[in-house]
C-alpha cells in the first residue's frame with residue numbers, strides 16, 4: 542500500500558515538474574517592461590557596437606580574392622538561395638517565378654552586365670523591390686562568392702575566343 546502512495550506522490554511531483562518546464566515565466570519581447578518605460582526589448586545604448594559587428598563590417602567591405610574555391614562556393618550558394626527565382630542560368634525564370642513570383646531582370650541584361658560586384662553584394666544584403674533581404678541567410682563572404690559566380694554566369698554568354706587560354710583554344714576549335 543505504501544508503495545502505491547509513493548508512486549502516486551512521484552507521479553504528481555514529476556507531472557508538476559514537467560509543467561514548470563513547459564510554462565516558464567518569461568517576458569515577451571514587445572510587451573510593456575515592468576521596470577523601464579517602453580517594451581522589454583531595449584534599444585542598444587547610443588554608440589555601442591555589437592560583438593562581431595566590426596569583423597562582419599571588415600568582411601563586407603573587403604572583396605576576397607577570386608579563386609576556384611570562392612567560385613565553387615558561390616555556385617553552390619547560388620544554387621541554394623538564388624536559382625529558385627533567378628534560374629540556374631540567371632535568366633530570371635526559376636521555378637518560383639514559373640509559379641507566380643514577379644520575374645526579376647535577367648543577369649544578362651545590359652544594366653546588370655554593367656553593374657559592379659558591390660551592387661550584387663548590396664542586393665543580397667538589402668533586397669530589391671519584391672526580393673527580400675538575404676542578409677540573415679547568406680553571410681558576407683558568401684555574398685561575395687555569389688557575386689563572383691554571377692560574374693561567371695554573365696561571362697559564360699559574353700566571352701570571346703580571345704578569353705580562352707591559347708593552349709585550350711585548339712580544343713574548342715576542333716570541337717564538333
Ligand code: HEC
Pocket residue numbers: 619622623624625626627637642643644645646660661664665669670671672673675679687
Ligand atoms: C524568392 C525569389 C527570389 C530569390 C530567392 C532571389 N531573388 Fe533576386 N530578385 C527577385 C525579384 C522578384 C527581383 C526583382 C525585384 C523588383 O524589381 O521588384 C530580384 C532582383 C534581383 C536583382 C536585380 C536587381 C535589379 O537591379 O534589377 C539581383 C542582382 C538579384 N535579385 C540577386 C539575387 C541573388 C544574388 C539571390 C540569391 C542570394 C537572389 N536574388 C534571390 C526574386 C528573388
